[in-house]
Amino acid sequence: MSTAPKDMNGAESVVRSLHAGGVDVCFANPGTSEMQFVDALDRTKLMRCVLGLFEGVVTGAADGYARMAGKPAVTLLHLAPGFANAAANLHNARKARVPMLNLVGDHALRHQKFDAPLSADVEGACAPFSDWLRSGRDAGSFAADAMTALAVAKGQPGRIATLIAPADIGWDAGGKMAEVIAPKGPTPLDEHALSAAVAALESGERTVIIAGNTVLEDTDALALLHGIAEKTGADILAPTSNRRMERGRGRFAVDKIPYPINAALETLAPYTRAILVEAPPPVAFFAYPGKPSLLLPVGCNTVTLADVDGHGPSALAALADRIGAKRSQPRDLPALPVPQAGAITLKNIAAALAHALPDNAIIVDEAVSSGGATFEAGDTAAPNTWLALTGGSIGIGIPLSAGAAIACPDRPVITLQADGSAMYTIQALWTQARENANVTTIILANRSYEILKGELHNVGAQPGPDALSMLNLDRPHLDFVALAKGMGVPGRRVEDVTDLMRAIKDAAKEPGPYLIEAAV
């Protein structure tokens, strides 16, 4: 099955070449203009094909897969509207620098001038959400374009590459296998930045090291980072949202910059020196009347030791070397008290999760307004990998979980999912059921866009009935257990914190997906 035939069409040459480059999962929501890819995937049997019932599921799952597999999946999307449906979760992946390769079917080249019903500006639609974009030109060069896209996607630390695939170059004969292209490595360490970082740490001033992306994924880099902090008295923070953090007992706890604007400003106020490692200068999620956009204090002396295209772990190794710091040893935080029976609250939920989360779990965090409370659980729980909403566009959690479970079938996945956000891509529960993904989705059901009530207050308004009607999710209540059942996922609703803990433990023991609607 897997030997490339002499006569291939363009689509088959792309599938075979990408597979030779290590791509073996395709997340798809195909339409007519992708039928030759469906056919090529079917005939070659080289990739696992995972269907999403909506394109936001496809890209969210490809994101979760890539964060855990450490390599890109390919997506199959349908024309400009299909790409647009996929774009919110592409935005999230792009902000996290997660690698992904999108194949976006388009009308046949000869058909494009006729303004057919599904015609639109495909390139225009793709450009704002892609780091790299090209339109395939003919069957013979199609695979070479795909391999260029793959190299871009895999370039450190990951990019969104989009290749537009006109239908006819897929079905035309003359496809040719293309070689694997080595991706670009990280930008090298800047010796001036290194010296400036050393000077900051030796300045005696209050210094914060803000470390993101690969540093947070790498327990050895975290040991070095903590060694540097201990040696110099610097503090450590992570950005507000991170694609992957290795957390839990036996590992280092790293605090995040808080989301709420006042708390963020307060957290960073003490520092006159900042060192950035694979993190941009921290910026407020939104602007608010009378508040600054940049979160570090005015006049804070900021050094970028490694930017988001750099390699934080080796930059930290060089920095440790210069100041004579050694790897630190993690010291576990004291366990949170086991909650007693009673309602689930923002006060007891972290402890409940900390005690209930299974060993070696992947935690997907789209808790939103409950996220400040739930994040704490990750430090004292069993060792875990924590994946967050990275670009602020809600609707990532359920698909991200599906993709993570496909990448790591032997690890339990637990999703901490806000109810309002869940509804953007609720269709991903069906993909979880179909793929028998070992995911437990915990819906944190406060029946409101709770976070927006704070935001309304931040612009100086008090909500009246019409405002509340746009911020509350009551009338009618969403019944997530029924929604899950409709997509083949069993579930239950819990209102007591000890029931929540028991439900998580029970669900983690069983294979396949489960949903817990937790009244908060």
Place this chain on the structure above:
Amino acid sequence: MSTAPKDMNGAESVVRSLHAGGVDVCFANPGTSEMQFVDALDRTKLMRCVLGLFEGVVTGAADGYARMAGKPAVTLLHLAPGFANAAANLHNARKARVPMLNLVGDHALRHQKFDAPLSADVEGACAPFSDWLRSGRDAGSFAADAMTALAVAKGQPGRIATLIAPADIGWDAGGKMAEVIAPKGPTPLDEHALSAAVAALESGERTVIIAGNTVLEDTDALALLHGIAEKTGADILAPTSNRRMERGRGRFAVDKIPYPINAALETLAPYTRAILVEAPPPVAFFAYPGKPSLLLPVGCNTVTLADVDGHGPSALAALADRIGAKRSQPRDLPALPVPQAGAITLKNIAAALAHALPDNAIIVDEAVSSGGATFEAGDTAAPNTWLALTGGSIGIGIPLSAGAAIACPDRPVITLQADGSAMYTIQALWTQARENANVTTIILANRSYEILKGELHNVGAQPGPDALSMLNLDRPHLDFVALAKGMGVPGRRVEDVTDLMRAIKDAAKEPGPYLIEAAV
């Protein structure tokens, strides 16, 4: 409440000016950058605010509202990802030339340079799906920009106007009321085209008149069109997809150009002359190997009597006048036989619907692969208004129905909804429940992307197991009754055609939404 105060912020000036221009419904999925609009809508109480749990619901509902109300609603969307989520149904509305005005919140102007997590190229994201696009500049000119957008949206026969709304110009003081601007009228009739159309009709050759948009909405224009056809022997066809058709007993039956490529080519093969009235030259939905893109035969002499910016009814009046044709009288087609008990099939479903559809219903048609069978029902049913999927981007039916019901609270809405397509915007059921919309959603559950199996065949492939895994919606089955229950909509599943008829009649008698899952 409704007198404009002297001191208004930008957001309030926009809300008050648009309301003075006749806009009184806002479909919204707001986020932080739109909080000042939420506040302004709350304080002024001038518009009905309808919340969607996903942006595709918002634009689909605004489309349905505009088709039935004959005027635009305003939508409230959140940054580039929120617009992208809305784009598929904007694409559909745009192809149908439905009027709509989008307010897309963006970061405050001073915040835009900082690449915050939700930052992206908002203008770039909006442009491919908008006919007109502008970014608001300051609080004082904000309402004037909104009124320009409104005039563009209302220009014959309707356009998508998008105004980007930076947060700070919404909350800044200095908002000013802006005047209503008269929209552009239709392009005038071209006398040369009129003479050419007369010549076609008098040529003695096989001639087809293809009439779309406002002609199909106007029973008087249809009477003239049929009078012209009867006088000259010309045939009449509608485009494959139409935003609104007035149909049913006592009205004129108009056949559509079929969707399947072979049937479309066969239907148009006889004609050597074609006259287009508010319709573009018919083009295949997709290209296929060895098939033409344009559907009229090569060499067919085609006259555009009125293009999509023209006014078909007055063009037809002028044409009738020139050839001396009078209004025709509709002749009802013979009733379809009442189906006997048995499974629901593509053979008996039209008759079942024809007998069960309530009087004066609005029918929303996203039947897709069942659409060829169900369309027939509209001709012999009680008088009805038929709204179709217009841009080929699936996921319009459930939101479109919600919007149509809000525009016409006294008419029953019946949605003919393919199951695969339903899952793109299933969240709209919640909006139906919240608004107590009188919609009966009939899910045509064939548990597959059935139409794509035909499309796979059309590119010359036979589906194997991996292809079928991307085209079948089994494993697990979708339980639409459970999904509806999860969003507060009661429902039942039917497998017998007489049960289907009874269920439709029962549902139409009750206020509020209902869902029928019909096994087909």
